[in-house]
Amino acid sequence: RSLMDLRELVSALNDFASLSLAESWDNVGLLVEPSPPHTVNTLFLTNDLTEEVMEEAVQKKADLILSYHPPIFTPLKRVTWKTWKERLGIRALEHRIGIYSPHTAYDAIPHGVNNWLTKGLGACTSVPLHPSTAPSYPAEGTHRVEFCAGNTQHLDTVLSKIEDIQEISCLTTLPARVEGEEQTRVSLNCSQKALMEVVALLSQNSCLYRKMDILLLQKPLLPHTGMGRLCTLSEPVSLSDIIERIKSHLKLPHIRLAMGMGKTLESPVKKAAVCAGSGSSVLKGREADLYLTGEMSHHDVLDAVANGISVILCEHSNTERGFLSELRDVLAIHLQNKINIIMSEKDRDPFQVA
Secondary structure, three states: OOOOEHHHHHHHHHHHOOHHHOOOOOOEEEEEOOOOEEEEEEEEEEEOOOHHHHHHHHOOOOOEEEEEOOOOOOOOOOOOOOHHHHHHHHHHHHOOEEEEEEEEHHOOOOHHHHHHHHHHOOOEEEEEEEEOOOOOOOOOOOEEEEEEEEOOHHHHHHHHHOOOOOOEEEEEEEEEOOOOEEEEEEEEOOOHHHHHHHHHHHOOOOHHHHHOEEEEOEEEEEEEEEEEEOOOOOEEEHHHHHHHHHHHHHHHOEEEEEEOOOOOOOOOOEEEEEEOOOHHHHOOOOOOOOOEEEEHHHHHHHHHHHHHOHHHHHHHHHHOOHHHHHHHHHHHEEEEEEEEEEEEEOOOOOOOOO
C-alpha cells in the first residue's frame, strides 16, 4: 500500500462528509495533529476514544484515529496526566497519532449513520427530519430588495443614504429599460433589521415604494441530508417484528421498549422516526408509530407514550457503532485503497445488562 500525507487524507475525509453539515455546537475535524510532515499508513476507526481504545491504537501502530465522537469537546485549559481526556491527547502526540472526529457531519450525510440505522427497520423510504441547507448560498442577508428609478439626482441621494445603513451587502445598480424609459435597477441584500430601515427610506418616495420588490432569501435544502430520518415502511410490520429486526441489525440481545398508549406488540408500525445517539431534540413532536434512538429523556418518553407512540432505546453508542464496518468499506473505496483501515476491537457501549 502507498502512504497518504495527513493533510491530503484530512482533505479527502472532508470531501467524503463536509464539516459544514455538522451542528453548530459540535467540535469536528482534525482535533490532534502531530508535527508535519505526518504520513498515514493505518487509519483506526472507533465510535468512542477511551483510554483502553487509545492503547489498542498505539499497539496497532495507528497513524490517525477517526473517532466518531469528539474526544475533545469542551476546551482544555491544560494538558496534564490528571484527567483521562488530557491523557488521550498526551498519548496521541507521544506516539505521533492524529485524531479526527466527524460526529454530526456523519449523522447528516445521505450515506451516514442515520441512513445505516434505518436499515434495521427493513424496506422503507426515508426523509431527513431536520433537512440541511446548502452552506454557502445566499452569501449574506436574509432579504433582497429590488427597485427601479429614473436616472435622477434623487437616486444618488437615496443610494448614499442606503450605503449608510448597517448590515447591507451586495448593493448593485444596473441600467434597465422599463416601459421604454431608461432607468436604473437597484438590488441589495440586507438583514431583517436593515430591511426596516430600507423600507422606511423608500416609503418617503411613493414612486420608488410602488416599484419595490422584497424577496426572502432562503438557502436551498440539500436532498437526503440532515438530522434524523422519518421512515415509511413499504409494508406495515408488527411492533414485535420490528423489535426483532432492530436487535438483529444492531447485534443486541436486548433493547428497551416503552409501549405507546393503547398499543400492543401486534400493533402495526408504518412510520418510524429515527435518530442515532441521543434523539430527544430531533424526534420531539414528530408524528410516527415508533421512535427509534439510543437515549431519550424520561419526560420526552412519557410524552411520546401518551401520544400513542412507542419508543425503542438501544443505548447511545449502540445506535452508531455498527455503522463503522460500513464506513470502513466505503472509505476504502473513497481513499482508493491507499491506506490500511482497521476497526477497534475494544470500543463498546459502556452499558451492559447486569
